[in-house]
Amino acid sequence: MTTYREAGVDVDAAEELLRRIKPLVRETFTPGVLTDIGAFGAFFEPDFSGYRHPVLVSSVDGVGTKLKVAFLMQRHDTVGQDLVNHCVNDIAVCGARPLFFLDYLAAGRLRPDVAEQIVRGFAVACQENGCALIGGETAEMPDFYAADEYDLAGMIVGVVERDAILDGRRVQAGDVLIGLPSTGLHTNGYSLARKVLLERFSVQDRPPELGGQSVGEALLAVHRSYLRPIRALIEADCVHALVHVTGGGIPGNMVRVVPEGLRFEVDYDAWERPPIFRLIQELGEVPEDDMRRTFNLGIGLIAIVPADQKTVALQRLEALGERPIEIGRIGAA
Amino acid sequence: MTTYREAGVDVDAAEELLRRIKPLVRETFTPGVLTDIGAFGAFFEPDFSGYRHPVLVSSVDGVGTKLKVAFLMQRHDTVGQDLVNHCVNDIAVCGARPLFFLDYLAAGRLRPDVAEQIVRGFAVACQENGCALIGGETAEMPDFYAADEYDLAGMIVGVVERDAILDGRRVQAGDVLIGLPSTGLHTNGYSLARKVLLERFSVQDRPPELGGQSVGEALLAVHRSYLRPIRALIEADCVHALVHVTGGGIPGNMVRVVPEGLRFEVDYDAWERPPIFRLIQELGEVPEDDMRRTFNLGIGLIAIVPADQKTVALQRLEALGERPIEIGRIGAA
Numbered sequence: 001m002t003t004y005r006e007a008g009v010d011v012d013a014a015e016e017l018l019r020r021i022k023p024l025v026r027e028t029f030t031p032g033v034l035t036d037i038g039a040f041g042a043f044f045e046p047d048f049s050g051y052r053h054p055v056l057v058s059s060v061d062g063v064g065t066k067l068k069v070a071f072l073m074q075r076h077d078t079v080g081q082d083l084v085n086h087c088v089n090d091i092a093v094c095g096a097r098p099l100f101f102l103d104y105l106a107a108g109r110l111r112p113d114v115a116e117q118i119v120r121g122f123a124v125a126c127q128e129n130g131c132a133l134i135g136g137e138t139a140e141m142p143d144f145y146a147a148d149e150y151d152l153a154g155m156i157v158g159v160v161e162r163d164a165i166l167d168g169r170r171v172q173a174g175d176v177l178i179g180l181p182s183t184g185l186h187t188n189g190y191s192l193a194r195k196v197l198l199e200r201f202s203v204q205d206r207p208p209e210l211g212g213q214s215v216g217e218a219l220l221a222v223h224r225s226y227l228r229p230i231r232a233l234i235e236a237d238c239v240h241a242l243v244h245v246t247g248g249g250i251p252g253n254m255v256r257v258v259p260e261g262l263r264f265e266v267d268y269d270a271w272e273r274p275p276i277f278r279l280i281q282e283l284g285e286v287p288e289d290d291m292r293r294t295f296n297l298g299i300g301l302i303a304i305v306p307a308d309q310k311t312v313a314l315q316r317l318e319a320l321g322e323r324p325i326e327i328g329r330i331g332a333a
Numbered sequence: 334m335t336t337y338r339e340a341g342v343d344v345d346a347a348e349e350l351l352r353r354i355k356p357l358v359r360e361t362f363t364p365g366v367l368t369d370i371g372a373f374g375a376f377f378e379p380d381f382s383g384y385r386h387p388v389l390v391s392s393v394d395g396v397g398t399k400l401k402v403a404f405l406m407q408r409h410d411t412v413g414q415d416l417v418n419h420c421v422n423d424i425a426v427c428g429a430r431p432l433f434f435l436d437y438l439a440a441g442r443l444r445p446d447v448a449e450q451i452v453r454g455f456a457v458a459c460q461e462n463g464c465a466l467i468g469g470e471t472a473e474m475p476d477f478y479a480a481d482e483y484d485l486a487g488m489i490v491g492v493v494e495r496d497a498i499l500d501g502r503r504v505q506a507g508d509v510l511i512g513l514p515s516t517g518l519h520t521n522g523y524s525l526a527r528k529v530l531l532e533r534f535s536v537q538d539r540p541p542e543l544g545g546q547s548v549g550e551a552l553l554a555v556h557r558s559y560l561r562p563i564r565a566l567i568e569a570d571c572v573h574a575l576v577h578v579t580g581g582g583i584p585g586n587m588v589r590v591v592p593e594g595l596r597f598e599v600d601y602d603a604w605e606r607p608p609i610f611r612l613i614q615e616l617g618e619v620p621e622d623d624m625r626r627t628f629n630l631g632i633g634l635i636a637i638v639p640a641d642q643k644t645v646a647l648q649r650l651e652a653l654g655e656r657p658i659e660i661g662r663i664g665a666a
Contacts (some may be wrong), residue, residue, distance in 0.1 A: 034388060034495075040392065040423045040424070040426050040577055040589065041391060041392045041423055041426075041427045041491075042390065042391050042392065043388050043389070043390055043427070043498065044388065044389045044391070045386065045387075045388045045495060048381075053378065054379075055367060055376050055377065055378045056376070056377045056378070056379060056389075056433075056490070057374040057375065057376055057377075058374060058375050058377070058433070058467065058468060058490065059373065059374045059375065059435075059468060060435040060436065060437050060468055060470045060486075060488060061437075061470050062437060062439060062472045064472055064474065065474055065477070067477075068476055068477075090373045090374055091374040093373050093374075094373055094374045094376070096374065099389075100389075100391070102392075102488055103393065104395060104437065104488075106395060106484055106486075134391065135391055135392060135393055136393060137394050137395055137486070139397055141397065141398055141484070142524075143398060143401055144398070144400075144401075144482065144484055145477070149477065151439055151474070151477060151484060153393075153437035153439075153470070153486040155391075155437075155488035157389070157490060158374075162367075162378060165367075165376065244373055
């Protein structure tokens with residue numbers, strides 16, 4: 001006799017998880033949320049009263065192999081933040097405000113304690129960004145994932161006024177590139193970073209180059225949200241375009257907004273690279289070009305601002321406690 | 334010297350994939366889509382002119398271990414359809430029309446030919462449902478997935494007028510349950526089905542019970558979309574609630590819409606179960622209760638209709654070529 005439970009599906013774990021995450025999720029609810037989790041769909045009534053032509057901006061992403069570091073560290077409350085913040089940044093650079101987020105969690109074995117930590121990460125970051133966590137799917141897939149492993153995906157939906165969409169159209173020669181520091185690798189370059197570092201160190205090791213941090217701590221640093229500084233720049237009307245530095249590094253992402261006929265010049269000596277990047281490059285003898293096309297190298301967001309607004313932009317950012325750095329300019333091709 | 338490519342990331346494959354899928358994706362674009370793939374976010378300008386209080390309805394889902402059957406069959410163009418149709422059904426039963434869909438594809442190795450087939454499935458189903466495929470994320474995660482394996486997640490956003498949201502509020506004693514046939518297991522119960530069937534058969538085997546179909550073909554039958562019959566019932570104003578029969582079977586999903594004080598009575602002899610379910614039950618000696626709580630058993634959608642509208646509802650469905658079956662009723666608890 002073959003029963004459902006014998007087929008490896010842990011119904012009790014799913015119910016316990018739901019019990020644990022309901023209060024976490026509810027804390028993220030914004031006025032637009034119409035329903036609790038549990039229905040077939042999740043309901044959000046947006047307040048578009050301030051918009052003439054509201055445009056929905058959405059993005060989907062994963063955490064990639066940064067998850068492997070979380071598994072090694074047995075720390076599961078940060079990867080959800082990584083994912084939400086990554087998604088928030090991706091739509092915020094388009095000028096959008098986040099409305100809601102949904103997650104997908106697939107695990108080899110559904111451990112309610114681990115899943116609760118993951119969802120706590122989603123909830124913390126959603127709250128910080130004023131974004132409702134309105135839905136999710138949790139799948140137990142024992143033949144796909146190792147027992148204590150999982151994969152995550154997240155989807156965000158935000159809104160922007162059509163005329164306020166930020167892309168490359170406003171970028172012009174003479175514009176200045178202002179970088180904002182990243183907190184570490186964010187969520188990109190982990191295949192290379194793990195190959196170089198984890199063949200030589202355990203995650204607990206504290207090589208002197210990291211100034212007291214362990215390898216695992218440095219690698220697991222939370223991908224930060226740039227929503228506040230982005231909104232400040234947009235509200236001060238002093239930004240032509242914004243670039244979230246993710247896979248592909250600075251060059252791979254700058255090309256998304258720099259129109260034909262223009263080029264970007266980045267002075268890679270304008271800022272000090274965080275120790276984790278120097279360690280990876282030295283130990284792995286990674287060519288400089290690979291470093292630039294793989295990692296953010298310490299700059300997670302780039303604001304492209306008109307030259308005559310540079311001072312205003314810097315002041316706005318500094319007023320928020322940011323440490324903006326002028327890292328280059330837009331030139332004629 | 335460690336380079337990006339040596340770390341296992343196949344940049345060429347990602348570029349080739351993008352080249353292959355762009356035309357597929359573009360075919361799904363509806364008038365609301367504002368941009369092509371490639372930006373940080375995807376833009377959709379909804380036409381809410383017919384709505385007084387538009388509510389966004391969203392859902393996220395995966396395909397679960399049905400993917401293992403696709404791997405065994407080396408057939409990758411149906412699982413994307415499964416996922417889109419599952420998501421469409423989940424929001425359609427709330428009264429929503431689909432607007433756009435985003436996908437997440439994570440693979441052990443990024444094979445552009447396989448990924449193209451998967452995305453083709455997304456595109457085919459998106460087109461069939463009038464839903465734009467506006468974004469996606471493709472991740473190569475060699476340490477997570479076997480080389481030729483992958484996982485998929487999908488997120489859908491639709492819209493419904495606030496007063497037209499369908500949930501359990503209108504359900505009342507005396508309402509009739511009308512079932513619409515499923516095409517097979519849809520996307521649920523594969524852990525149990527695979528355990529029972531694939532220990533005894535290969536996917537190529539054609540046990541006589543399946544009347545010519547192979548085990549793999551029967552298991553891989555595409556999860557159908559119920560959008561057209563659902564819209565017909567809603568437009569005829571002859572439905573109190575709708576139930577998408579997914580994980581948990583008929584009882585596990587009926588409870589989502591049957592209010593306290595009422596109960597549902599299902600006559601499980603009212604329809605003939607498709608051969609695949611009988612085969613699983615017989616070979617696995619699966620208890621009847623486990624069958625009911627795991628599989629749709631041949632009924633993928635249930636419309637809860639007022640008794641005096643039953644004839645109208647049946648006529649509307651039959652006019653679309655559907656084969657509706659009266660399978661039970663709502664009673665007082």
